Amino acid sequence: MSPESHLLEPSVSQPDLACLSVAAVARRLGVAPGTLRTWDRRYGIGPTAHTAGEHRKYSKADLARLLHMHKLVISGIAPADAAQLAINDSGEAPRLELAALPLVDSQLVNALFRAVQVLDRLGVEQIIRTRINEDGTNRTWTNLLVPMLSLIGDEWQRTGEGIASEHMVTEVIKKILSERIFVEKPRNELPALLACVDLEQHSLAITALAAALAEEDIQVQFLGACTPIEAIAEVVRRTVPPAIFLWAQLAENGLFEKLADLPVVRPAPRIILGGPGWQGTKWEGAFFAPDLVAACNEISHALGLQSGSL
Numbered sequence: 001m002s003p004e005s006h007l008l009e010p011s012v013s014q015p016d017l018a019c020l021s022v023a024a025v026a027r028r029l030g031v032a033p034g035t036l037r038t039w040d041r042r043y044g045i046g047p048t049a050h051t052a053g054e055h056r057k058y059s060k061a062d063l064a065r066l067l068h069m070h071k072l073v074i075s076g077i078a079p080a081d082a083a084q085l086a087i088n089d090s091g092e093a094p095r096l097e098l099a100a101l102p103l104v105d106s107q108l109v110n111a112l113f114r115a116v117q118v119l120d121r122l123g124v125e126q127i128i129r130t131r132i133n134e135d136g137t138n139r140t141w142t143n144l145l146v147p148m149l150s151l152i153g154d155e156w157q158r159t160g161e162g163i164a165s166e167h168m169v170t171e172v173i174k175k176i177l178s179e180r181i182f183v184e185k186p187r188n189e190l191p192a193l194l195a196c197v198d199l200e201q202h203s204l205a206i207t208a209l210a211a212a213l214a215e216e217d218i219q220v221q222f223l224g225a226c227t228p229i230e231a232i233a234e235v236v237r238r239t240v241p242p243a244i245f246l247w248a249q250l251a252e253n254g255l256f257e258k259l260a261d262l263p264v265v266r267p268a269p270r271i272i273l274g275g276p277g278w279q280g281t282k283w284e285g286a287f288f289a290p291d292l293v294a295a296c297n298e299i300s301h302a303l304g305l306q307s308g309s310l
Contacts, residue, residue, distance in 0.1 A: 020057060032151070047062050077276050108127070112144065136215055137180065142293070181210045181220075188303045191221045193220065197253045198253050200225060212292060216296070232244075240265045247274045254275065254279070272287050272298050274289045
């Protein structure tokens with residue numbers, strides 16, 4: 001277990017999840033307290049309980065909604081839309097257990113963010129490599145890279161700056177993750193198929209998925225960005241993959257018509273969709289993976305494998 005995991009370990013000294021402060025919630029999400037106050041002021045997603053004469057506190061349900069919103073924002077949905085989706089997600093107060101909270105080390109996230117801002121490529125690479133070597137791809141993506149990318153997005157929305165930083169860190173992350181995709185002794189005979197649909201150029205998340213699966217000794221056919229549906233269909237016909245993961249960041253790439261072009265093969269593969277571009281797409285039998293952990297687990301299940309560390 002990493003040194004950062006103490007943030008979530010049940011103990012007598014841990015704050016009650018029914019009354020968390022702004023600072024405590026910010027640490028758990030890996031965002032700045034000012035970001036939470038902005039979300040509350042602009043979108044109405046903040047602490048719902050208030051006692052006269054005291055600072056407002058976040059309940060367990062409040063925190064669950066914020067975690068949902070944060071995940072949607074990272075996936076590419078605008079904060080206003082993400083807040084509304086999180087607020088309307090369920091008629092009941094969401095259930096949240098300690099294990100569901102991210103093991104975010106806000107100091108490390110901020111250190112990486114600062115290195116990105118000054119374009120310290122070597123420093124960025126060292127931080128990411130060290131964390132992946134210690135915690136693996138899945139935890140590093142969830143607990144370090146996603147919060148850091150969220151900070152970059154917040155900075156861009158606030159100032160309109162940070163494009164160079166975003167491009168630099170994206171290339172560093174892709175480089176490191178791509179080095180980890182090779183599997184020497186795969187547990188699965190038939191590889192799963194991973195591809196960005198059609199003109200989709202955003203391939204960072206799907207590269208993280210391929211690396212996370214490789215750490216589980218699961219081999220994949222990784223087609224990457226901008227894969228024409230014709231190429232995906234050809235691979236499906238020739239290899240009959242047990243699982244097909246299709247990523248769409250943009251709505252124009254997440255279209256039902258593209259899925260309808262996939263060939264019918266036996267045995268039928270499990271279709272798994274990832275990315276905000278698929279929001280609103282309905283296709284019977286397809287599974288929408290909201291995050292990296294869900295995608296890894298769904299692919300493992302389709303392959304008939306038990307996940308070792310996901």
